[in-house]
Amino acid sequence: MKTTKQLSLLFVLLVASMQAFSQVEFGAQLGLSASTQAEVGNLWKNNNLCCGLNAGVLARYQTNDWLAFKSGVLYKRKGAEIDELDQTYRLDYLQLPVKAEFSAALQQDKPARILFATGPYIATRLDAEYEHAGNKTDIKDDIHAMDLGWAFELGFQFPVAKQKLQLSLNYDMGLSDVYKNGDEIKNKNLSLNLGMFF
Numbered sequence: 448m449k450t451t452k453q454l455s456l457l458f459v460l461l462v463a464s465m466q467a468f469s470q471v472e473f474g475a476q477l478g479l480s481a482s483t484q485a486e487v488g489n490l491w492k493n494n495n496l497c498c499g500l501n502a503g504v505l506a507r508y509q510t511n512d513w514l515a516f517k518s519g520v521l522y523k524r525k526g527a528e529i530d531e532l533d534q535t536y537r538l539d540y541l542q543l544p545v546k547a548e549f550s551a552a553l554q555q556d557k558p559a560r561i562l563f564a565t566g567p568y569i570a571t572r573l574d575a576e577y578e579h580a581g582n583k584t585d586i587k588d589d590i591h592a593m594d595l596g597w598a599f600e601l602g603f604q605f606p607v608a609k610q611k612l613q614l615s616l617n618y619d620m621g622l623s624d625v626y627k628n629g630d631e632i633k634n635k636n637l638s639l640n641l642g643m644f645f
Contacts, residue, residue: 499524
């Protein structure tokens with residue numbers, strides 16, 4: 448809980464620092480995600496994908512026509528399913544990304560844009576559950592409290608009723624170990640998100 452408060456405070460400080468320079472756009476995001484776990488360099492270890500929701504609030508500072516910086520506080524479901532062992536790991540995080548967003552108009556003098564964003568993230572563990580043969584076990588004590596990684600985003604932005612709608616594909620590549628047992632396993636999360644800035 449202490450770490451969650453620290454992440455929320457960090458987000459508030461980021462937004463406050465953005466506002467010191469210019470007007471900041473605020474928004475919300477909702478999406479579906481598919482997660483697995485593997486070592487660095489591997490997308491997965493032949494596991495099934497653990498599916499879930501992600502949602503949160505966003506803030507973006509536009510520096511010029513093609514560059515913006517954005518952050519947010521996002522709830523994310525991560526984990527993995529090992530079908531042959533009938534095992535499922537479900538990990539819930541509160542995540543704070545900080546991304547540089549590069550964009551360009553799809554057509555000259557048209558408002559629709561293509562965008563690419565990338566940057567680090569830090570996440571704090573909210574809950575962790577292990578399920579085997581229908582039996583669920585709390586495994587928070589076996590999971591590191593923090594998850595660090597790098598995020599990538601590719602998408603499109605469209606004007607909708609004077610707002611900015613973003614449809615994007617996101618990939619979070621974990622760089623820190625998930626488990627305390629010494630295995631060098633990282634979180635991998637792919638999500639399709641719909642966001643709107645007001």
